[in-house]
Amino acid sequence: MYSIQIHTVFNKLLSFYCLMGIWYRGEKTTTTDNMLRVFYSIYLPSFLISLIVATVTNENIDQAIFSCECGIANAVLCVKLWIFIWEQEKILDLLNRISVFSIQNYEEFKVFERKLEKFMKFASIFLRVFFVYTFPILIGPFVGNKRKLLVDFAFPLDYKNNEIAFWIAYIYYSHTFCP
Numbered sequence: 001m002y003s004i005q006i007h008t009v010f011n012k013l014l015s016f017y018c019l020m021g022i023w024y025r026g027e028k029t030t031t032t033d034n035m036l037r038v039f040y041s042i043y044l045p046s047f048l049i050s051l052i053v054a055t056v057t058n059e060n061i062d063q064a065i066f067s068c069e070c071g072i073a074n075a076v077l078c079v080k081l082w083i084f085i086w087e088q089e090k091i092l093d094l095l096n097r098i099s100v101f102s103i104q105n106y107e108e109f110k111v112f113e114r115k116l117e118k119f120m121k122f123a124s125i126f127l128r129v130f131f132v133y134t135f136p137i138l139i140g141p142f143v144g145n146k147r148k149l150l151v152d153f154a155f156p157l158d159y160k161n162n163e164i165a166f167w168i169a170y171i172y173y174s175h176t177f178c179p
Helices: 008-020 031-057 061-086 088-099 106-142 163-177
Strands: 002-004 101-103
Touching: 002 106, 008 088, 008 106, 031 061, 031 163, 061 088, 101 106, 106 163
Parallel strands: none
Antiparallel strands: 002 101
């Protein structure tokens, strides 16, 4: 019998989710784990509310349309994130069902192993491209002679005219746009 286990790339991703506080380790959740999950469930949709307010109050129709499009994308991602956060047990169970098994024939095992390695190369390239994509979002406000965030959103502080308010808005923007 030749056994197949969860690939190391998936194990690293699972560790990353636990490190961020999105998922928890162990069989039972602690109060801290639940508080972090509730925080993520409230904090990330707050950017959606901010985009909706910006859409309604923006005088520039092009900026309003762009804020609305970003809000729709953010709403879809928030729903996906809620499912991802609160259905951890089901996701891990499914991952174990499709990733941990045995093969009796050595040739079939080698064919599967080659296909799995090809897929994991694709997945690792995809993850690298994703992180390269988020880099311009994070440095975009600093390109040019005026600091401006890529998306106009409603924020209680005047981040367009105040340096400290800009940095607070930038941290909020970067954590919600690129969690």
